[in-house]
Amino acid sequence: MCSHLLLLSFMLLSPIAFAAGVADTIGTGRNITDSETLVSADGTFTLGFFSPGVSTKRYLGIWFSVSDDAVCWVANGDRPINSNSGVLVISNTGSLLLLDGGGQIVWSTNSSGASSAEAQLLDNGNLVVHDRGSSTILWQSFDHPSNTLLSGMKLGKNIWTGAEWYLTSWRSGDDPSPGAYHRVLDTSGLPDLIVLQGHVRTYRTGPWNGRWFSGVPEVTTYMDLVTRQVTTSPGEISYGYTAKPGAPLSRVVLTETGMAERLVWDAGTRMWQTFFQGPRDVCDAYGKCGAFGLCDAGAAAKSFCNCLTGFNPASPSAWSLRDTSGGCRRKVKLDCANGTTTDGFLLVRGVKLPDTHNATVNMSTTVEDCMARCLADCSCVAYAAADIQGGDVRSGCVMWRDDIIDLRYVDKGQDLYLRLAKSELPAPSPRRPFPTAPVVGASAATVAVVLIILVALFVIRRRRKPIISVFHNSSTVPSTEGHSAAPSQPSIGQGSPAPTVQSVELSFLKKVTNDFSIHNTIGRGGFSVVFEGNLPDGRKVAVKKLTQSSATDDGSEIFMREVKVMSNLKHENLAQLLAYCKEGNERILVYEYMKNRSLNIYIFASDRTRRALLNWEKRLEIIVGVAKGVAYLHGLSKEVIHRDLKPSNILLDDNWRAKIADFGTAKVFVDGQTNPTQVQTAGYTAPEYAAHGRLTLKCDVYSFGVVLLEIISGQRNNASPTLISDAQESWNQHKIKEDLLDAAVAQPEPETLLELERCVQIGLLCVQQSPADRTSMAEVVAMLTTNSSSSRIRQSDRQVIDGMAASSPLREANLSTQEDASGAQGDSIYLT
Structure with missing residues (x-):
């Protein structure tokens, strides 16, 4: 203990105590106290003491200088210091020591070297200990991630x-x-x-x-x-x-x-x-479909899982209850004994290869030799190429001798060769005998067919309009007052007409996005990347390239149905689809460009100046705009349910007008279709949808209520206690101004404060536990836009909000009897 105190005293009293933030290196006899830092030579990384989140405990760590909450390494994660008394020193034996206020060693590198050892924070974020003047590393943080x-x-x-x-x-x-x-x-x-x-x-x-x-x-x-x-x-x-x-x-x-x-x-x-x-997605859950099961993220109606050809569910009763983890078993045993076999291989294309944990790998052989090796081994059940970096020239061999686990379809997937009994293999295509008709006649017929095909292709290409004529300015979208739909409501769903937007060529989209360059990237989602496209006339577009194209024929049908739906949606508060591309496996959507990007960039920014860019007037306009956009979707003859409404899916144009986007980039489900894919974003999902998968228009109402409260507060609804409970408490105690409003924005004028208080009331009405207690989006727009304050919130609605804090948990029995509460009478379209 005494030695620790002496060491600490020496470091603190040293005349060469380290100056904060002026160097990237400390040597023997120097120290870093709680208020001091090391900064890498190029300024990219900082080492110092920090407290994560709401914690008051102190940790020594390394973070990105431009984003101090992006901590990438922690020394004493399991032994925090409870005060600001921590000191980092380097001992005369070459070890880094982290001491608390009592001089106790909290953490050390346990490195040993000369007394001239020093610690340096490199430009790549690596903290290294080495002998001064030597490149020999005694210890480095990269070895301890x-x-x-x-x-x-x-x-x-x-x-x-x-x-x-x-x-x-x-x-x-x-x-x-x-x-x-x-x-x-x-x-x-x-x-x-x-x-x-x-x-x-x-x-x-x-x-x-x-x-x-x-x-x-x-x-x-x-x-x-x-x-x-x-x-x-x-x-x-x-x-x-x-x-x-x-x-x-x-x-x-x-x-x-x-x-x-x-x-x-x-x-x-x-x-x-x-x-x-x-x-x-669900197919990335390890072993989702069990042994010899194949997961398809686009096959929600089949619980995403199918058995491979030649296999049946091991437990049909379990599969009927959506428990597919037991996998599949072979229908017909393999025929292999004494070095002979009649088995063959079925090609399974476009998959993530199964787990190779128990597989045999040989990198020095060919794929052809791999097939022969597998056939000669009666325990081999499948094989694949180990290396595809040669493109079409594949090499190496992976052989599976046990169950194959964790197989799924994936974009740009590989080929797997599955071993099956001869009776389970598809029959080969019959070969026709060589024709006996005169060769001249056959040649003439062939030439005629080729000419017809060429003419047809020429006509199709000519019918593709020039790209500039396709991309109309977004200002041509008709403005709609209130919440009603456009005068001429589109027919949406199965049987709808061809898309009103034009198909464009992949080569052109590559040109305007610099071949989908990373430097043109302006956004990214779970299944897509959005690129900035620059048209020849100087205008910009947003090019959304799906990264997870479906491996089934259903994928193309769903994509085109989605294009039909979105091409018929015309409203000033919906992002306008301008064009689409469907070539080979590519699925691309082209939208109008939004200069100010997405709402979340502003309301959740750590920079208070950025949050203040959206003053209260702008935020109120955004709330009304989002409400009108959702009400328009719900008001169509075949209602459209967004079901993924959140700030990152709300874009802002150059006039800060809100435009809802990302509704339907994965799948479209028509009412009556079984088991639609659940899309859940924590904090925005209605409780009945999260618990039971019950999807109605009121799910969008719930999400809108959360977004409204986030816009007003600048807080995410993902903490505990939740933003909803905080908003309820602030409203009950009449402290919305003091406890809820985003402090980064200037205090509102009295009239604006009244508007914000009404918005909080409306938001709370939208996030009721029971769908029956939530209002409709049409009523939300009416409450937001009606001049008479007395007509905005009905007395019955006030009572619902007042009783919210004492509301009981959602009861499943109530959900099953609230058919008319959903607001989704007749046909509905569910978008993911």
Whole structure:
């Protein structure tokens, strides 16, 4: 204890005490106190003390200088300091020591070296300890990752030393102690990035195929951002990435919920944009369909799972109850004995390869030899190429001798060859005998057919209008007063006419987006990337490229049905679809360009100046605009349910007019279709939809209420207690101005304050637990736009809001009897 106090006293009284933020290095006899920092030479990273979220505990960590909440490494995650008395020192034996106010060692590097050792924060975020004047590294933070993978780091294993590098999630956003999840590189088969909860696999990227991890085709959209490296040598198996020159800052984070995210810094908005999230959908849940099951994210009506050809559900009763984890079993046994077999292979295209944990890998053989090896091995059930980096020239061999697990369709997926008994293989196409008719006649007929096809193709291409004539200015969209639909309501759904927007060529969209360059990226969702497109006449468009095209014929039908729906929606508060492209596997939508991007950029900004750009008048106009847009959807002859209404899906044009977007980029479901895909965003999903999958117009009403309260407060509805309960308490205590309004915006005038208070009332009415107690969107618009204040909130509605705090939990029995409360009489269209 005395030695600790003496060391601490020496460091604090040292005449060469470290000056905050002036260097990237500390040496023996120097220290960093709680108010001081190290900054990398190029200013990208900062090391110092911080308190995460609402916690008051102090931790030593490294973060991005442009975003101090983007902490990428923590030294003492499991041993916080309870005051501002922490000190980081480097001992005369070359170890970094973190001391608390009592001089106790909270954390250390346990490194040893000369007395001239020093610690340096490098430009890549790596904190290294080395001998002064020597490049020999005694210790580095990159060997001890937290929850973040940076450029230059690696995940994997040193075969010789046994050292492993893996990510560990935080326990929560306020607690960086080790959480429940780990992200590791599985080195037992082909390298595969795995997320573990304890020892249970929850998600994997798919095996490395020489170009990318086979279940993450999204990497093709940011290949010019980073270079990925997979090392497989006798001494090491590892994965890492290196940022390319000029690329924006990026990081890969393992969240406290087990989500792996690639985040890229957008200097324009000063926010992190999500370029990838995994798991991305239900099919990314590890082993969703069990052994020999194939998951299709576009097959909601079949619970997303099918057995592979030649297999049946192992437990039909379990599958009928939507429990597909038991997988499938073979219908007909394989015929293989004594070195002979009549078995063959079925080609399964476009999949994320199964888990290779128990597979056999041979990188030095050919795919053809792989087939022969599999046939000769009676225990082999499937094979695939191990390396596709040669394009059509594939090499290497992966053979599965046990159940194949975690198989799904994926964009840009690989080929899997499934072994089946001869009787289960499709019959070969019959070959016609060579024709005996005169060759001249056959040739003439062939020439005629070819000419007809060429003429038809020429006519089709001529009918494609020039791109400029297709993209009308958004100002031509008719303005609608109130909440009513346009005078001529479109016919939407099955049997609707052809799309009123034009099809455009992929080559043109590549040209206007610089071949879908990462530098043209302006947004990203779970299944799409949005690029800025610059037309020849100088105008801009938003080009939305779907990254998860369906592997089934249903995908094209659903995409075209969606285009028909969106092309018929015309309202000043809906983003206008201008064109679409459907070539090969590409599915692209072209929208009007929104200069001011999305609402969430402003209301949730950490920069108070950015939040203040939306004053109260603008926020009220946005609320009314969103309400009118949703009311228009609900007022169509066949109601449209958005079901994913949130600030990131509300765009703002150059006049700050709100336009709802992202309604229907995955699937469209007509009322009566069974088991529509549930789309749930935490904080915005109506309770009856979250609990029972019951979808009505009132689900949109609930989401709108949450968005309204977020616009007014500048807070997300994802904390505990929730924004809804905070708003209810503020309204009950008549403290909306003091406790709820966004403090970054100037205090409202008395008349504006009355408007905001009414908005809070309306928002609370929209988020009632029971759908029957929620108002309709038509009534919301009426309450927001009617001049008479007495007519805005009915007395019965006031009573509903007053009773909200004492309301009981949602009762399933009530839901089953509230048919007329949904507001969805007749046909409805559900959009995801």
